[in-house]
Amino acid sequence: MFNLFRRKTEKEKLEKQYKKCLEEAFVLSKTNRAASDSKTAEANEILKEIEKLN
Numbered sequence: 001m002f003n004l005f006r007r008k009t010e011k012e013k014l015e016k017q018y019k020k021c022l023e024e025a026f027v028l029s030k031t032n033r034a035a036s037d038s039k040t041a042e043a044n045e046i047l048k049e050i051e052k053l054n
Contacts, residue, residue: 011053018046 025039
């Protein structure tokens, strides 16, 4: 209940973005392999940013 008004940290925002990219890559993998690879590469860049924050 108290987390309702709490601001998200940069790490939480990046993790959400990372998860979204991976989900999109999975959906694209069924139809367009090149686009899927592109999304996976984007997700890996986000993961590197998350690791820098740690």
